[in-house]
Amino acid sequence: MQESPTPRNFIADIVATDLESGRHKGVVTRFPPEPNGYLHIGHAKSICLNFGLARAFGGACHLRFDDTNPSTEDLEYVEAIQRDVRWLGFDWGPNLFFASDYYEALYEHALHLIRTGFAYVCSLSDAGVKAGRGSVSEPGVDSPYRGRSVEENLALFERMRLGEFEDGAHVLRAKIDMAAANMKLRDPAIYRIKHAPHYRRGKDWCVYPLYDFAHCLSDAQEGITHSICTLEFENNRELYDWLLARSVVDCRPRQFEFARLNLTHTLLSKRKLLELVQQGLVRGWDDPRMPTIAGMRRRGYTPEAITAFCELIGVAKNNSLVDLGKLEFCLREDLHERAPRVSCVFYPLRVTLTPVPKATTLVAARFPDRPERGTRLVPLSAELFIERADFSEAPPPGWHRLAPGAEVRLRHAGLLRCETVEKDADGTVIALACSYHEDDGTRKVKGTIHWVSAAEALDVEVRLYDKLFGADEPTALDPLNSGSLEVIQGCKIEPSVNGTEAGAHFQFERHGYFVSDPDGTPERPIFNRTVTLRDGFAKVLAAAMPGAAATPPRVERPRTRAAQGQAQAELPRSIARLTEPARGIAEARRARGASDAAALVFATDEALGQLFDGAVELGACASITGNLAANELRGLLGAVGVQGLRFGAAELAELVGLIDEGAVTNTTAKDVLAHLIAKGGSPRGVVEALGATKLAHGELAAIVSEVVATHAAEATRYREGKTALLAFFVGQVMRRTKGQANPAELEPLLRARLVHRIHPIEG
């Protein structure tokens, strides 16, 4: 197994930054499944991310069961999930946790929230709560129970726990804001009454915490540093932070979201997969057609293939739909190294050889391109089976296989020519009589076919699997692919596989990768097709014969990034569109000398506008000030906001003055701005401290020469015509001079220096 490299994705970057800055001493992540179903390939992505991060940064990843809903959870799932995570190659060590072990502590946290006035018992019905929540565009209304006293809430919550009420009679709600734009903050329920036995806690409890409440506190309890979840929880983050801020906890985990996996032709929803199982549409959670880890394992996937896939697809916040072909690529890549080759004929056609081959046993490599990895014995005789599909009486153009009078190579054996074709009364080919020659290496034969010796061949069952859904993006409503399972009895396989235990991988040459299924026995194995080999001939065939589309035409999904954006507003028009007072303000600042774009910004950001006004009144050039404030300053501001600024109009005016008189470059000005925001001070002072006045011409020329000399290869490519590299050189010089080079001087200088070399001194 290869060493896992440090993952490169935006979350790994955050972790690395947090470690460097000392924000955290170590990383602790967690994989938090709810034990209400089996893990699938989408979970594998999350497992690889969480455990991979811990592994890469020398931290820990906890396995925590988020079991807060007794009515859907089960021990069977707990066991299956542990089995699957372990099989994928990850180890949680001693860090196995259950939210259900935290019920007591969680209850205390709830009491604390009530005592501090941040939670109340609401006695509205389910429907009543819903009605009061409002809608995405309308605020909700306060529950009539929102004003209950702490004492009353405490007493009621205690009685809830004691089991004095029916399910749904009361619910504990966080007291936040019924008008919040984020609906997750409209007094969410955090505890509900549920008279249901829990698979681990039995009848200990009849109130259970809800996800948002239990999750953040469980994270804090375990000292999680980075709580990584999928995009649909983005709106929950505010609630996550709200709850932790009001609870007594030792640490403050932060939540980060990434895009969950979507795979073409694959259903990745635990709920819908459960339906397939319950309706008997598949054989179970581990049906080899299922995208569950258990199903994939039985199908013949390897942990290495799955983790390589997760590495390949990366981690981002982009909603994406990954082509199933990528998974298959990783699978084939791994199996190519792992699966010894054997010969298996699915639909046998009898062939008799004359003369009878002299050799009765051949020695064939298990891995033909890696002979050192061993051999197997293959019997040879005058009676063989070959694949029916490898013979054609009327071969299409480009056919390399057997046909009347044609010659092919028998894999590992000699050459074969079809002499006569034997048919039954219906005209079906039932046998072939062929002449046999040892291979003297003089003849070039295009095709090679696989075969087995008839007498020694084993009869086996082979199960061919295909996609469960034909649709690119299936929903549960889509019909199952009727050809997703094909069972072939009476396949003929070489005897070397006798004694194979379940779970052994093979490549059936020219067919694909197969794995022995637990339904079989060592004496009578059953094989599942894991994945076919890439089939170049199928493409040739499809191209040659238009009607026979081997691959169905790809359905284009509606392009998300489709560029039909028009109706763009020109700036003056945007100003015109503003409300009357705002337009007046914008116009006034435009009149004062701000550009259209800047004026528009100042119309919506009054604080920034006033900063602009102040600087201009102090005599700063209006256009420079406007652009600097609206474009550069605004970008640097971030969460600080104009109010939080450590400098005012005077400093801005001073900086603009420096630009205006040519003392500093624009790049430097931006650096100064960043400096002022972070530390305050005066522009002149910062410029001095940075030593950032514009470079003298002589100095610049020297640096240009140096840069060109140290990048000789790029200079050559530039002279050869890659003129885009001029930007590269400008960049190098700018970097070297920390942005103090005068751009107006730099470019001609650089151009001259670069060309100069091509015509070395003429005289």
Add this chain to the structure above:
RNA sequence: UCCGGUGUCGUUCAAUGGCAGGACGGAGGACUUUGAAUCCUCUAAUCGUGGUUCGAAUCCACGCACCGGAACCA
């Protein structure tokens, strides 16, 4: 409609103001006792419009498209 998020080759992920790059796919070729594998070559993208800047995928503005959010599920 409100809030949050996302837009880069056909797909997926990079580029953290300085040469738009990798992988998968596709096309072509070499090699081949698996029409496999391997090797080589090619293909092809910054959602739109303005602005700032010597320089913009990246910063600013205005738009557009798509995804998520109104469970006593997670």
